Amino acid sequence: MAVDKREKIVQASIEVFKEKGIEKTKISDIVKRADIAQGTFYLYFPSKLSVMPAVAEQIVLNFMKRIEATVSSEASLKEQLNQLVDAIFHVTGEFRDVSAIVYAGISTTEHITKWETIYTPLYEQVAAILEKNQSRNLIRDTIEPIRTSQLLLGLIESAAEQVFLFNEYEADNEAKQKAELLTFLEHALRP
Amino acid sequence: MAVDKREKIVQASIEVFKEKGIEKTKISDIVKRADIAQGTFYLYFPSKLSVMPAVAEQIVLNFMKRIEATVSSEASLKEQLNQLVDAIFHVTGEFRDVSAIVYAGISTTEHITKWETIYTPLYEQVAAILEKNQSRNLIRDTIEPIRTSQLLLGLIESAAEQVFLFNEYEADNEAKQKAELLTFLEHALRP
Amino acid sequence: MAVDKREKIVQASIEVFKEKGIEKTKISDIVKRADIAQGTFYLYFPSKLSVMPAVAEQIVLNFMKRIEATVSSEASLKEQLNQLVDAIFHVTGEFRDVSAIVYAGISTTEHITKWETIYTPLYEQVAAILEKNQSRNLIRDTIEPIRTSQLLLGLIESAAEQVFLFNEYEADNEAKQKAELLTFLEHALRP
Amino acid sequence: MAVDKREKIVQASIEVFKEKGIEKTKISDIVKRADIAQGTFYLYFPSKLSVMPAVAEQIVLNFMKRIEATVSSEASLKEQLNQLVDAIFHVTGEFRDVSAIVYAGISTTEHITKWETIYTPLYEQVAAILEKNQSRNLIRDTIEPIRTSQLLLGLIESAAEQVFLFNEYEADNEAKQKAELLTFLEHALRP
């Protein structure tokens, strides 16, 4: 019974966004998917754009879970980077344009401050990985963990988006992109 | 005399996109800004979405001009990277979220092939800079110029966006971000 | 051809208001009657309530025309009052609740200043009648024409409304109401 | 203890009507103001429109109480009229356009019969005043008390509304309006 309606709306939004893209998604699509009445939507969100922060939160959560599950703290730096790239490519691929568009959608929505709050946990998670490797002397101690985790995530995400959005037809392209990216990362971080 | 109307439309689109975001921009906003009649729009573009590629082209052109004007082929690698970062930060700042939004807007439009065509010259311009430095042995010869130029641009743009969108109130933040980014780049590229 | 659309909307609004009352009238009723597209309405009026001032103007115009046509400046004071009462009863009857509701509707609409502007010509028309009779020494010279014309109109309208809205089933009631009203008026104005 | 909920609803309705007008008032506004649950409203009134008669009753009651308290049966006719005008101006001012709006609102609701029932006591109260003065030979014995009380109330109310709605910025206007009105009344009623 007690299925949180707000939860259902967010979940349904993500699903429909994935399928039709954000611009083409109507409130009516969302409520149909969530199996609630049209008016119920407005009990929880004042407009379509206002679901974005909640959607972003979900996606960030997905990134975090995937990273948590994929990156092994015991592995070598090279392996860890490899795992991190895999994790981010995976989630970016799963959410295709949603991840990119959420970003755009949210920036339109003047919820910029919220945006930072949402992304902070993810930044900290990756920063923690960097710090551990710093203490193992595997990466430069001149790097500032939080700031660099932001660079890392931006770099990897943009690389993933380029693969999924523009070159999606060449199969081996993803492998090449990852390889180039990994070498780039290793060099950037090495002491 | 008569300034090209097509030109005026693209220019007006960019301005309005900057102010209201793409989703909230109406054709009527664009034509008002361009000071032309509603119907005239359709003499130059078949639909609302079809301005996007032209807008993207314009922004890419801005990037290229700025890079051309800022990056000196005589300078040291460090200086060149510095100049490149400055150029990209400058243009990203000028167009605020439009650069990101064009990207999102275009992806919605299934004009993916066009997108690549539009961005290719920019990639090549930066790739050329990399190649020159490769031949000077200042950067690794294992790097693949085009692919790395994409990584570079994605990285620098995302760093710039983070500065302009989220941290825009801390004044010294831009300097710190650039510094961290530069060290990151130098390490990533050095032989 | 050149039928002013704005005009058509106002005309259609009055007709539909008369038939269904203001609260029950939908924009769609108005545009159907006016034989224009739904969107066209919004080209001329931002909302349903915003037609009210224009509707009021029309009704005031009706009052003025009817008074002009009915009241003879040659007639005796008694006759003139009789004619004035007839005119106002007639138009109030024609517009039934619209005249009353326009008044209420307009007050809701914060267009209070406009309201005064709309009614002023009517007040002046009746004031002119009073002045003429003042100069004929048929009515007190202590009365202030404009102010009293307002009282007069308010009194006659409210009497008419009482007849049409509440007592509408008793046929001879109108005659009695008019008779009482006329005696009341004559006494109020006599020197 | 528990203040009668029905009472609270009527009171809250009046307050909200005063502030937003009837058309723009939602049930949710009323229940919020009355500090009860949405559903509770329907325990006391079957529909939104059905509060109107109760609101009208309340306002009529206010008129009656004020008149009762203000008009002294011992005073001279002139004074009594003055007191009556004061009382009506006071209550009309207190309820601003609600008094007018109730009237309009009710008329929409086809509760016409009820309307008469509600107003009758007020008419009779004023008619009684007229009769007393008739028996004192201070006013014409040709006047029909009930009918004239209706005229009187309509006249005074419309005069009051004109003051409060349209001329509300000129301070001395109310005094002038009352003076003109009083002379008008005295003449209308004197034998």
Place this chain on the structure above:
DNA sequence: AATGAATGAGAATTCATTCAT
């Protein structure tokens, strides 16, 4: 080529009313 009023399908939004708790 240029205009801009008109269109109307389609989407967003509202809100009186219900009903399970």
Place this chain on the structure above:
DNA sequence: CATGAATGAATTCTCATTCAT
């Protein structure tokens, strides 16, 4: 009696696009 979340029919409103001038 009281609650207030949920409903969904009804309406308003938007805006890309067309087309007669």
